[in-house]
Every structure is written in C-alpha cells, then in structure tokens.
Amino acid sequence: MTKPRRYGLSKSRLTMFEQCPKRLWLAVHRPEEGELGEGAEAGFAMGHAVGAAACALHPGGVMIEAEPNLAAALAETRRLIDEGHPGPLFEATFEHDGVLVRVDVMSRDDDARWHVAEVKSSTRAKDYHLGDLATQVWVIEKTGIALASAAIRHVDTSFVLQREGDYAGLFADADLLAHARKVARGRPALVAAAKAVLEGEEPVVAMGDHCSAPFDCEFAGYCARDLPPGPEWPVTVLPNGGGKKWAAKGVADLLDLAEQDLSAKNARILAATRSGEPYHDRGGARAAIAQWPFPRAWLDFETIAPALPLWVGTRPYQQVPFQFSLHLEAADGTITHHAFLLTDGTDPRRPCAEALARVIPAEAAVIAYNAPFERSVLRNLARDVPELAEAMLSIEARTVDLLPVTRDTWYHRDQRGSWSIKAVLPTIAADLGYDGLEVKDGGNAQAAFLEAIDPATSPQRRWALDEALLAYCERDTWAMVAVARKLMGEG
Ligand code: SF4
Structure with a gap:
C-alpha cells in the first residue's frame, strides 16, 4: 500500500x-x-x-x-x-x-x-x-x-x-x-x-544568476515584484557583457558612468542615452553601403530546425529554409518583391534553391541582416542540392551584412543595447513595427509553419497561416531597406 x-x-x-x-x-x-x-x-x-x-x-x-x-x-x-x-x-x-x-x-x-x-x-x-x-x-x-x-x-x-x-x-x-x-x-x-x-514559510532568496541557470525560472516575474524599481537606464544595457562587468563592480545606473571609462561603442551608447539624441554617422553608412552594387537583393530566410528530422537527407536540428522574402532594388530606386514559401509538408530545400537561383540576378549584391546565418543556409543548400551548388555558393559569396553597418553608424537609446532589426526598426520607422501582424518573430514563424504542414490543419487555416507568414517575412526585408535608407539619410 x-x-x-x-x-x-x-x-x-x-x-x-x-x-x-x-x-x-x-x-x-x-x-x-x-x-x-x-x-x-x-x-x-x-x-x-x-x-x-x-x-x-x-x-x-x-x-x-x-x-x-x-x-x-x-x-x-x-x-x-x-x-x-x-x-x-x-x-x-x-x-x-x-x-x-x-x-x-x-x-x-x-x-x-x-x-x-x-x-x-x-x-x-x-x-x-x-x-x-x-x-x-x-x-x-x-x-x-x-x-x-x-x-x-x-x-x-x-x-x-x-x-x-x-x-x-x-x-x-x-x-x-x-x-x-x-x-x-x-x-x-x-x-x-x-x-x-x-x-516552512516562503524562503527568502535574492534574485541572481541562478534564476536563469540551468533553467529560466517561471517565478521571475513574481520575485521581481519585491525588488525596488531600478534605474531607467540600467548599466546592463551595455552589450556583450560590458554592463554585467560594471554591475559586478556595484554600478547600477548607466548614467553614473563617464564616457572616457568606456569603449568607443559603449561611450556612444552612453552619450545617446544621456542626451536622448541618436548617434548617427550618415557618412560612414553611405560609404559602407555605396560599396554594394545594384541591383541589391535584400534577403531574409525563415527556417525550421526540428530535433526530429522531417525530410529524408536531413539531420537533427539542421536549419532548413521553408521561406524567404526578397526585395530587389534597381539602381533607379525601383523595388520589386519576391517571396518563396512551401507549406505542403514536402522537402522545401530544392524548391527554395530553385527560387533563389531564379529571382536573384547573377550580378546582384545580396544583403542580409546578420549575414552569417543566411550564408550558412546558402552553404547547406549548396551541399544538399548539388545541381544548384554553384548558384548557391555564388549567392553566398555576394552576401553582405547590414548589421555591422548599423552597429557602427546608428544608436538610439530605445534600442537598449540591442541592434537586432526588431530593436532598431521602431527607432527608425515606428510605422513598420510588427504589432499588427499575426506572425511577429522567428519563433511565431516556426510555430505557424509546423501548424501549416500538419495534415490536420484545414485548408482555410493553412491559407491564413501562409498569408501571415508571407506578411511577416516581407516586413523583415522591407525593414532592412528602410533601415539602410535612414542610415544614409534618405529616409
Ligand atoms: S526567480 Fe525563481 S530562481 Fe530566482 S529567486 Fe525567485 S524563485 Fe528563486
């Protein structure tokens, strides 16, 4: 018993x-x-x-x-x-x-x-x-x-x-x-x-690193209610662990630091935060972006990396692109939009590679935001679709990165130490946010894709999911165009 x-x-x-x-x-x-x-x-x-x-x-x-x-x-x-x-x-x-x-x-x-x-x-x-x-x-x-x-x-x-x-x-x-x-x-x-x-009674435990290791604690919100309000601009907005180092020395407020104690990038963050005026190096942005020849292909992939491989020839956690959006910009400023999305459950790699080879002109500069990711997807496509390997590797070789240009030439304090496209976009073009979209981020996109390929999903729902995915990915590449124009002083 x-x-x-x-x-x-x-x-x-x-x-x-x-x-x-x-x-x-x-x-x-x-x-x-x-x-x-x-x-x-x-x-x-x-x-x-x-x-x-x-x-x-x-x-x-x-x-x-x-x-x-x-x-x-x-x-x-x-x-x-x-x-x-x-x-x-x-x-x-x-x-x-x-x-x-x-x-x-x-x-x-x-x-x-x-x-x-x-x-x-x-x-x-x-x-x-x-x-x-x-x-x-x-x-x-x-x-x-x-x-x-x-x-x-x-x-x-x-x-x-x-x-x-x-x-x-x-x-x-x-x-x-x-x-x-x-x-x-x-x-x-x-x-x-x-x-x-x-x-016993509820234990008294101060919040700390243990709240996220080895797992994110589900009571973080509850425990944070007991904390006194922190500074409006905590020192932890300094990226890449820079803020944590100062926090360990007992500094809580970014505004208590002096520019001369910081790296050039962090000093810009501090100055922009203190003044409320964004840091903006138009000349630097123009010089960097001018090196990218027309036509310019602004490219973004959405991928899925399931633990259980879905398609023959794939490995666990392999990033498989099921969607891309591409804004193609001619030298005269004309822009056309192209999209690829496959939600019928079949292997999307070959059709994705074929669509890329079809819509990206041979001489185009390909522009991504955080390009190492797009480059790795292109290399995997070259490996997995050998007939199109040359085309994929050519696109990969022509892929340049808008992220470091943005990092070097723009900072608004509302980015709070992040240059992700979703942090930068509201500071540049608030009307291009993601709030009105059903799919708002990469995690949503993966969930929508998995729902769309589920045989139990109705055709009507799949159509709605397709629309939501297409709108989201298009927003991502249009956001890149908008960011680049703003950086160059054209927006
Ligand atoms: S957030 Fe979780 S881990 Fe951190 S102190 Fe509270 S209960 Fe403990």
Missing part, C-alpha cells in the same frame, strides 16, 4: 530545489504565480515528440498510464516487474521516501538485468541531467531493483534521416550509472532539506 505523499516530490521538483529552494516552495504552494516564458510550449511539444519517437523504437513496449492516478501506475509497474514482464516499460513508476519517479524507458536484457534511459532532446548529456538521473537511480534501487545501466538518451547529430518517419539510430546513450550512484548518495539529505523547506 502506498503511503500518501504530502508534497508530491518528484525528480523535476528536486531539480527545482537544487536550483532554488524558493522555486520549489512556490511550485508547490503558489503554482498560480508561475508564468511560462516564450518558447516554453514549443519546447514541451518538442520534448514530447522526441519522447514518443524514442518509445516507438521499442515495439511491444508497455506504456504505464497514470490512470486513474499515480498509485495505479505504481501498482501496475510493480505487477509487471514481479510477473517477469520482458519490457520495455514506458513511464515505469516508483516511489521512495515520498519521491516519485517515472522512467522514460526501462528495458530488461537477456540476463534479466534492468536498464533505464532518460530521454532528452539535447544533443549530449548535460551536467544538470545527472541530478535527474541520480534521483531515478536512488528511488529505483531503493525499491530493490539493481540496475545494470542508467543512461541519458540524447539526440545524435550524426544521424541522417534515410526513410520518412524512421528514427532508428537517432538516439545515443550516455551511461552515467556510476556517476549517478555517487550523486544518489546525497539524495536522502537533499530530500530531507526539500521537505523542511516545504514545511
């Missing part, structure tokens, strides 16, 4: 406790205060898809459902193990000392020894996975089952999809049983400490 668990500790709750005692306390006593960050839902969906793929590689495995409750899952696990079920078992459930664990995959070898695997969508075992695994090993072995291995089953990036939906070979195991057993020795003390925290 299972003892009632007062607080329902689990491996993920112990991981929370190790990150911050207050996080665990809030998760149990004030869960309604948590707010999931941007991308959290997509991360959960990817984790579920990867977990399902790992289970599908074990035909004949038994899923242990938590129905009608976890006590039933505990009893079913015990029954299957006691009756000598050959496994594998999915979500096998164990409890010890008030800590409940559910094991992703538990399999028995020919010598009747048990192996457990914790499935992760990451590309290697990470330090913070060890705590999860140690909790599992501790609980399982305390129930009397000696393990032969305990692995982090992660995605192997050398895998290449050979047949649609066939993920045999996608995973690699890092067996960490010996390490996990060592860490598990500290579990009784950790569990006792976690229980003591849960029985």
Whole structure:
C-alpha cells in the first residue's frame, strides 16, 4: 500500500530545489504565480515528440498510464516487474521516501538485468541531467531493483534521416550509472532539506544568476515584484557583457558612468542615452553601403530546425529554409518583391534553391541582416542540392551584412543595447513595427509553419497561416531597406 505523499516530490521538483529552494516552495504552494516564458510550449511539444519517437523504437513496449492516478501506475509497474514482464516499460513508476519517479524507458536484457534511459532532446548529456538521473537511480534501487545501466538518451547529430518517419539510430546513450550512484548518495539529505523547506514559510532568496541557470525560472516575474524599481537606464544595457562587468563592480545606473571609462561603442551608447539624441554617422553608412552594387537583393530566410528530422537527407536540428522574402532594388530606386514559401509538408530545400537561383540576378549584391546565418543556409543548400551548388555558393559569396553597418553608424537609446532589426526598426520607422501582424518573430514563424504542414490543419487555416507568414517575412526585408535608407539619410 502506498503511503500518501504530502508534497508530491518528484525528480523535476528536486531539480527545482537544487536550483532554488524558493522555486520549489512556490511550485508547490503558489503554482498560480508561475508564468511560462516564450518558447516554453514549443519546447514541451518538442520534448514530447522526441519522447514518443524514442518509445516507438521499442515495439511491444508497455506504456504505464497514470490512470486513474499515480498509485495505479505504481501498482501496475510493480505487477509487471514481479510477473517477469520482458519490457520495455514506458513511464515505469516508483516511489521512495515520498519521491516519485517515472522512467522514460526501462528495458530488461537477456540476463534479466534492468536498464533505464532518460530521454532528452539535447544533443549530449548535460551536467544538470545527472541530478535527474541520480534521483531515478536512488528511488529505483531503493525499491530493490539493481540496475545494470542508467543512461541519458540524447539526440545524435550524426544521424541522417534515410526513410520518412524512421528514427532508428537517432538516439545515443550516455551511461552515467556510476556517476549517478555517487550523486544518489546525497539524495536522502537533499530530500530531507526539500521537505523542511516545504514545511516552512516562503524562503527568502535574492534574485541572481541562478534564476536563469540551468533553467529560466517561471517565478521571475513574481520575485521581481519585491525588488525596488531600478534605474531607467540600467548599466546592463551595455552589450556583450560590458554592463554585467560594471554591475559586478556595484554600478547600477548607466548614467553614473563617464564616457572616457568606456569603449568607443559603449561611450556612444552612453552619450545617446544621456542626451536622448541618436548617434548617427550618415557618412560612414553611405560609404559602407555605396560599396554594394545594384541591383541589391535584400534577403531574409525563415527556417525550421526540428530535433526530429522531417525530410529524408536531413539531420537533427539542421536549419532548413521553408521561406524567404526578397526585395530587389534597381539602381533607379525601383523595388520589386519576391517571396518563396512551401507549406505542403514536402522537402522545401530544392524548391527554395530553385527560387533563389531564379529571382536573384547573377550580378546582384545580396544583403542580409546578420549575414552569417543566411550564408550558412546558402552553404547547406549548396551541399544538399548539388545541381544548384554553384548558384548557391555564388549567392553566398555576394552576401553582405547590414548589421555591422548599423552597429557602427546608428544608436538610439530605445534600442537598449540591442541592434537586432526588431530593436532598431521602431527607432527608425515606428510605422513598420510588427504589432499588427499575426506572425511577429522567428519563433511565431516556426510555430505557424509546423501548424501549416500538419495534415490536420484545414485548408482555410493553412491559407491564413501562409498569408501571415508571407506578411511577416516581407516586413523583415522591407525593414532592412528602410533601415539602410535612414542610415544614409534618405529616409
Ligand atoms: S526567480 Fe530566482 S529567486 Fe525567485 S524563485 Fe525563481 S530562481 Fe528563486
């Protein structure tokens, strides 16, 4: 008979406790205060898809459902193990000392020894996975089952999809049983400490680096409410860790610094922030942009990089372009717009490469914002579509970058230390913002694409998603044109 668990500790709750005692306390006593960050839902969906793929590689495995409750899952696990079920078992459930664990995959070898695997969508075992695994090993072995291995089953990036939906070979195991057993020795003390925290009042913990490592804490908004209001222009707006260095020395307000103590770029940020007047080097911008011959092809890709490769010949997390927008500017200022988008679920690489080769003139300068990304997409297309390799590599060789030009010649204090196109655009052309669009950023675009290629999506919805994606990507390249014109003093 299972003892009632007062607080329902689990491996993920112990991981929370190790990150911050207050996080665990809030998760149990004030869960309604948590707010999931941007991308959290997509991360959960990817984790579920990867977990399902790992289970599908074990035909004949038994899923242990938590129905009608976890006590039933505990009893079913015990029954299957006691009756000598050959496994594998999915979500096998164990409890010890008030800590409940559910094991992703538990399999028995020919010598009747048990192996457990914790499935992760990451590309290697990470330090913070060890705590999860140690909790599992501790609980399982305390129930009397000696393990032969305990692995982090992660995605192997050398895998290449050979047949649609066939993920045999996608995973690699890092067996960490010996390490996990060592860490598990500290579990009784950790569990006792976690229980003591849960029985007490809300712990007092100051916010710090631990709030985002190893995970973004969902209670950051709640905890920040207790902080005194900070300066309007915190020193942390200085980019590339520059602000953090000053913060570590006790400086909170950017305006407390002096220009002569800063690098040239940071001094410009300070001066523009102090005066409210943007820094603008029109001459520098004109000189840089004048080197880009006409016609100018302003290019932006949208890509998807799924953990589970979708198309034959692709690897996990490979960036695959499903869309581009291109504004083609002639020497007389005439601009035409071209777009590519494929949402029928088929491999978009070849049609994307063909469309690029068709619409980008052989002599055009190709302009991107943060060009290393566009260049890498073009190199991958050259590799994956060999017949068009020459054309793709030619486009790549002609790709120049508007971002460093912007960084060197423009700063408005409302950018708050960022030169991303979405930070710069409102300071240059407020009417070109993304607020009125259904798809507002790259994460939205990826979610819209995945919804559009889902066979369950209706044609009407797919059409609406296509429209939203086209509007978003077009805005991105038109934004580049607008930024360049403003930099040159033409806007
Ligand atoms: S925001 Fe930071 S201090 Fe607050 S609960 Fe989370 S980790 Fe702890």
